[in-house]
Amino acid sequence: MSLRFDHIAISAETLEEGVAAVQEALGVALAGGGQHPHMATHNRLMGLGDLYLEVIAADPSAPKPAWPRWFDLDSFSGPPRLTNWVAGCDDLEAAVAAAPPGIGVPVDLQRGDYRWRMAVPADGRLPFGGAFPALIQWQGALHPARSLPEAGVRLTRLEIAHPESEALRAALPLADPRVVIVPGAEKALAASFTTPHGVRQIR
Numbered sequence: 001m002s003l004r005f006d007h008i009a010i011s012a013e014t015l016e017e018g019v020a021a022v023q024e025a026l027g028v029a030l031a032g033g034g035q036h037p038h039m040a041t042h043n044r045l046m047g048l049g050d051l052y053l054e055v056i057a058a059d060p061s062a063p064k065p066a067w068p069r070w071f072d073l074d075s076f077s078g079p080p081r082l083t084n085w086v087a088g089c090d091d092l093e094a095a096v097a098a099a100p101p102g103i104g105v106p107v108d109l110q111r112g113d114y115r116w117r118m119a120v121p122a123d124g125r126l127p128f129g130g131a132f133p134a135l136i137q138w139q140g141a142l143h144p145a146r147s148l149p150e151a152g153v154r155l156t157r158l159e160i161a162h163p164e165s166e167a168l169r170a171a172l173p174l175a176d177p178r179v180v181i182v183p184g185a186e187k188a189l190a191a192s193f194t195t196p197h198g199v200r201q202i203r
Helices: 015-026 070-075 092-098 165-171
Strands: 004-011 031-036 041-048 051-058 081-088 105-111 114-120 134-139 154-162 179-183 188-195 198-202
Touching: 004 015, 004 070, 004 154, 015 041, 015 051, 015 198, 031 105, 051 070, 070 081, 081 188, 092 105, 092 114, 092 134, 154 165, 165 179
Parallel strands: 004 051, 081 134, 154 179
Antiparallel strands: 004 081, 031 041, 041 051, 105 114, 114 134, 154 188, 188 198
């Protein structure tokens, strides 16, 4: 069972704060996005070629769900930052079975015409303190990376620092040269991009 890099997620207390932070960091406007009724969240997106960037926050206009929001958003505070990443697969059940404990159970989701299945942890917290990717299986041919306008931005490196870097690497069946796992005192994600304004980074 192999995984592929799908997208990165920047969490924010409010969507407006997250969008402003990313647009200031990259110098490029976000496009698209919408609401996730099941999780009471909303997002904005930016295409990165074969990947995309997602800014996500709790949706204040939606009733709070009876279960924890994904990406541990219920516990999020502070400035917008890169908190999570997502890996795609063709067989979500098989990927969940091969993943570390706590990856979650498959949930059917949709936003507009997009339909997907995602493994959502019962407590909202992904393995390795969120350093392990959320797992997604897209349904049908629609995928945000292919639908978003060209922004002239490409992710060149996603560095994942973690105190258990070797165990994380061993648990991750993904071969993408852009994803680099390094030792660190605590979990930390940093993404580097080429943009129309030069090389930029988001942490």
